[in-house]
Amino acid sequence: MAQSDIRRYLKHGTLPQLRAFEASARLGSFTRAAEELHMAQATISVQIKKLGETAGLPLFEQVGKRIQLTDAGQRIYAACSELFRVLSEMEHALIEIRGAARGRLQLAVPPTATHFARRLLSAFVQRNPAVQPSLQIHDRLALLERLRSHQDDLYMFVELPDEREIFAQAIVPNPLVVLACRDHPLAGEKSIPFARLASEPLLMREPWAGTRTIILRLFARHGRTPKIRMELSSDEAIREAVLAGLGVSILPRYTIGLDPVLTNLVCLDVEGFPIESHWHFVYPVGKRLCATARAFMDFARVEAKSLFRDCLRRASAETRSEVLDVAQYARAPF
DSSP: OOHHHHHHHHHHOOHHHHHHHHHHHHHTOHHHHHHHHTOOHHHHHHHHHHHHHHHTSOOEEEETTEEEEOHHHHHHHHHHHHHHHHHHHHHHHHHHHHTSSOEEEEEEEOGGGHHHHHHHHHHHHHHOTTEEEEEEEOOHHHHHHHHHTTOSSEEEESSOOSOSSEEEEEEEEOOEEEEEETTSTTTTOSSBOHHHHHTSEEEEEOTTOHHHHHHHHHHHHTTOOOEEEEEESSHHHHHHHHHTTSOEEEEEGGGTTSSGGGTTEEEEOBTTOSBOOEEEEEEETTOOOOHHHHHHHHHHHHHHHHHHHHHHHHHHHHHTOOSSOTHHHHHSOO
8 A cells, every 4th residue: 555545544544444444344234333332323424425535436235135355445454454453452552561451351252142141241240340351142153253353352152163272261160951841741750761851842042052072972872863942042041941941951051040030940860861951151272362351351260160159059049959069060079
């Protein structure tokens, strides 16, 4: 790029314009960019139009109902990505120089982890009030996309991504249990054979959900194919379907009973359950973690276990389940 072009960008191209452009290019949608940046779509369009005028070339073209980068747009997008990466590193370096947990901390989690992540962030911010937390909630596919493009400081996964260049730290156990309505024929039975579970209609998360991968792997080990009656996009929707008698499901133990109206749910005593799984903090190996993110990970090593146990106790008390002895997790040396 000629020096005159660089001077023109420095004079007329603003960070808000570049931010609006980068988000639109990455997400492939002005609407999704507006949602992520908490801006009106009209504002996004104006910012991108001004940036295009500065470039003297169109940055997007319409292909059907989707937008696509032009050659000029691809060049600017690559430069934007590098610019924001450098600015993020600069911010982190300044935080380290100040020597305290402060500034932005962005955690991205799946919907299943929302309650636990909120409690963990809340406890951390109470001790470090200068921290500005951000909790991004996305399905597994979106989390993987954000992980690959280094959009957040830390990510939470149960089923670890296939990416080789990642660092993963186990935080707390995340036992999966078989959930049914209280008047289900199997409620109250002891040591239910897995084959009996396999004959029940099963309510499952969408194909890309991490817990679904674990469940399918378990059925495969038993040489069984689950009888999937319905796929739902959230644990809350699954719990409601279980209450309606549409089938049984396999969900994380601590998510059961967080809502007091769900007292008609029980955990079935199926052989091989609960399934052992863990929540992990994940980030790319090449990513330089800021001091605040490192402090948060250190905090989680110490405090996450007690917070998680509290979630389990509350879940057990609110569902009044007698099948699963939650005390075994409270006593476990995690």
